[in-house]
Amino acid sequence: MWEKSITKKLENLGIPLHMLDRSSIGLRAHTKPIIQLFEQRSIPDEGWNDDQITQLLYVLSHLDSDKDPQSIRIGEREGRISTQLLSNQIGGFCHGVGRSGELAAPQPKAAGASLMQNLSNKVSFSLLKSLGLSNIKSSLVVPMGTGMSLGLALRGALAHFQINSTKKNMVLMTQIDHNSPIKGIKYIGAEIITIPGHFGKNYYASEGVYTDMAEIESIFQKNSDSVCAIITNCAFFAPRVPDNIKEISKFAKKNELIHIINNAYGVQSSDILKIIRGAIDAGKVDAIIQSTDKCFLTPVGGAIIASPNSELIQTISKSYAGRASAAPAMHLLTSLLSMGKNGYLSKMKQQKENLFILQSELKNLAENLGEKLIDCGNKVSCALTLSKFSQDQISKLGGFLYNLRVTGPRIIDLNKSEFGSCTNKTEIPFSYVVMNAAIGVEKKHILLAIQMLKKAFIQIQDK
Structure with missing residues (x-):
């Protein structure tokens, strides 16, 4: 499309056709994934770079009526935005999606x-x-x-x-x-x-x-x-x-x-x-x-x-x-x-590997503490029992982890509340701490979290 509509005009500016043909290779490579997305309407195997994603969003957002410089916008909802910063934050899609009767319905102004x-x-x-x-x-x-x-x-x-x-x-x-x-x-x-x-x-x-x-x-x-x-x-x-x-x-x-x-x-x-x-x-x-x-x-x-x-x-x-x-x-x-699909599959693989690392590290820690890693086969997180710790120590654990800059663990203190355990303390008589190896987590953060958990256990035992 680019060559047919633009090349001749550029040639008239004195640029030889063979140079234009050669120079357009990079542009074709850049826009090819966008064209394929419209044709195939499925996730690409390989991920796009930020420029390609930005270009796609720019083109799509400029199909909305508020981008027409000659439009006469007098309604109560016409994509009027106070600052370009806001427009940039939402990709230029000021009108939103759907209509009052259906979320997926085409929006005439959008x-x-x-x-x-x-x-x-x-x-x-x-x-x-x-x-x-x-x-x-x-x-x-x-x-x-x-x-x-x-x-x-x-x-x-x-x-x-x-x-x-x-x-x-x-x-x-x-x-x-x-x-x-x-x-x-x-x-x-x-x-x-x-x-x-x-x-x-x-x-x-x-x-x-x-x-x-x-x-x-x-x-x-x-x-x-x-x-x-x-x-x-x-x-x-x-x-x-x-x-x-x-x-x-x-x-x-x-x-x-x-x-x-x-x-x-x-x-x-x-x-x-x-x-x-x-x-x-x-x-x-x-x-x-x-x-x-x-x-x-x-x-x-x-x-x-x-x-x-x-x-x-x-x-x-x-x-x-x-x-x-x-x-x-x-x-x-x-x-x-x-x-892209391959990128997501890679993250799934890494998540599985991180879970194995988390399980291994927590199992070793449990043995040193006289506790156990609950063998539940959860695919994302692990639970470590806190049966040897007092209620006062358990109540302090979350705060110590937070101060050590560890975010995300869950402390289930059954003496304080059963909510969070999905059962009751008659069924599960010990409190526990949950650590996660969710998708996107880095291996180094898994290992650092274990180090900080060990440190937190020492701190609450010293208090």
Whole structure:
């Protein structure tokens, strides 16, 4: 395109044609990935450089109506921005995405942002399929975190399956001691019946916190007239293990329940994706929620709702209220194009290696302390018991780690509160500390965190 429209004009300026042909090689190499993205609408194998991503976003954002220098903008929402700094921060997508009736609907004043949103959906969908969710049919990038996205997915599913939520407003939720998913479900007016977690040997032949299938069936039978859905979990902090979602999906199909999987940070684990793929094939899975910042290294504020039912995704899109910020979709598209599929696979490999290092280091530390590393097989984090430490020492551990500039560990002090353990202190009688080896973490930070943890243990014992 560049050669056909520009070359002749440049030749008229005195530049020989053979020089123009040679000099355009670099430009063609630079723009080729952008052209391929529009043609293939899938994640590239290799990541792009920042200039290519910037050029793509620049071109798309300049398709929005607020970039027309002759436009007469008199509406209440016309992409008027107080400073160029703000426009730069959101990639120039001032109009946002979607319309009042549907999140994924093309926006007349934001053709470029609509294209960007569509590309973000297509690119993330192609990555999820290539990583192992080969049986999903569609996905939607939403401008909300995991908790609110669970609520949106449930609201869309209720509408899609035409379930009267005033008569059936109860949701079974396997115990996840995290406020976001709980608030997300309650936000749409549903009532939660928590399926309690238990600690011990489980269906994954490991020692961890799990959900008893017989208990799910028993609780459902007592409330069957009021239950509309079940929310399960595949990714949470150790020693929590993924729910037995294959059996639960069969249960959901048998009882015609909506089944939504909270897979907040499970994309980074091929083992977790395999579990989800098997559940889709075995029974009924309606939606799978994954956080963009936890899985794809973006700023906080977005999620991907995936489903083996493309029509359900459309209904979920229509359940979103109003137009939305374009930033989460832009952040995700930027991150995925930057890494490419091979880059993401490399980070998954590094995550797995880091987890092994973390497990080994914590196991050695546990032996020195007379503690143990809970053998739960969690794919992202590890839990180290604190059975030899006093409540006063445990209460100080988090503060000492913070002062040592270690961010991210979780201290579960069961003497102070059971919340966070996904069970109770009758089931799991000792407190513990959780360390993570999530995607994007550097090996050096794993090793430094262990050093600081050792130092913190010495400090709290000296006090």
